[in-house]
Amino acid sequence: MQGDWTLANYRRLQTQMTAMQTNGAELLSFSGLTALDTAGAALLVELIGVARAQQVAQHGDELTPAWRSLLATVAQALNQPETPTPAATSCTGDVLAGIGSTMLDLYANAIALLGFTGLCLQALATSLVHPSRWRLTAVVAQIEQTCLNAVPIVALLTFMVGAVVAFLGATVLADFGASIYTVDLVAFSFLREFGVLLTAILMAGRTASAFTAQIGSMKANEEIDAIRALGLDPMALLVLPRLLALLVAMPALTFIAMLSGMLGGALVCALSLQISPAMFLSLLQQDVSVRHFLVGIAKAPIFAFVIALIGCLEGFKVSGSAQSVGSHTTSSVVQSIFLVIVIDALAALFYMEMGW
Structure with a gap:
């Protein structure tokens, strides 16, 4: 993994993610990373997964402390459970719910x-x-x-x-x-x-x-x-x-x-x-x-x-x-x-x- 993982290179990085996933995201190295922002951190979490991103944020010696903090924050934000879609309601159900x-x-x-x-x-x-x-x-x-x-x-x-x-x-x-x-x-x-x-x-x-x-x-x-x-x-x-x-x-x-x-x-x-x-x-x-x-x-x-x-x-x-x-x-x-x-x-x- 090399270059700047920033918002300016977002589209190019998206095209590279397919090849990286086929080569195995677990084997990626972060030594060639030169820049990282929130958009790039989000792509990294999507590429390697939330659990792997949290491990890298804790023990990734190849990343600077600022990048590890940013990666941990983004991983935690993307780890929020999805809000369940409300079930479809009917008029009768609403009336009965109101009565109850x-x-x-x-x-x-x-x-x-x-x-x-x-x-x-x-x-x-x-x-x-x-x-x-x-x-x-x-x-x-x-x-x-x-x-x-x-x-x-x-x-x-x-x-x-x-x-x-x-x-x-x-x-x-x-x-x-x-x-x-x-x-x-x-x-x-x-x-x-x-x-x-x-x-x-x-x-x-x-x-x-x-x-x-x-x-x-x-x-x-x-x-x-x-x-x-x-x-x-x-x-x-x-x-x-x-x-x-x-x-x-x-x-x-x-x-x-x-x-x-x-x-x-x-x-x-x-x-x-x-x-x-x-x-x-x-x-x-x-x-x-x-x-x-x-x-x-x-x-x-x-x-x-x-x-x-x-x-x-x-x-x-x-x-x-x-x-x-x-x-x-x-x-x-x-x-x-x-x-x-x-x-x-x-x-x-x-x-x-x-x-x-």
Whole structure:
């Protein structure tokens, strides 16, 4: 092997490689080599093989140290395994793969939610045993944000929905001469379902997203790591005040939603059906028992617990980027609304079977 094995002589060297291979690459001598660059080293590796090139790079006394280093580097680079060609996929396979991936994500989220629920219950039990650890100031501040600041939007929304329900009931029931039962329709719908469900959906969109954004921003700024470094428990410091505040806020807001919805229905009844407020209250007292109120208000703490857990859990899942904060905030709202509706449907089936 003689001459310059460089890029300038690349084509000529390629034509010589066939003759060299027939003469036996293992018997080649490197004493006549005068120049070597990366292109020439690649041709040498192709000619004598990766294993032989690595041996020459280690023990080739005929090569300078720089050439041996270059030959070893090129041999190592050309020794990388080939990337397997991806198998051809079909539309059906992609759909099934997507379904499988979604199911695995749902399973992982369910396991994470159950584990986080256990941590919250453990922190709550520890706080109950040690009253000195209660953070009343934080709880009161969260109650102000989650309850008092949400009263206007909850009252306005349920008032308008109550008016719409009463208007639809009056329109439909008038064909049967039963317009008087519009009072029962509004009362039953808001005491049992609409009051607590609309409030829970509003809290999922308003409060769960706020919890996720707040805790997520702290996670991104490494403030939660600083809390742990100070020997404090993030569950007791961040999660429990929000959880307890929402457990107080949801029943109160649900009660306000029930009153506002029935007030909107009473207004429509007074304007469209000539049912006076006194008659509305009389029919309400006569036909609707307290049981329906208790059935509706009993779901409020359950919804509050679920919304607070999901909002805080998604906040702890945030990584160190603004995009992660946004995606987990969206995820917390979607998960909260979905679980609220599922739990409400299961509760309705349970109440129906129990005859409540």
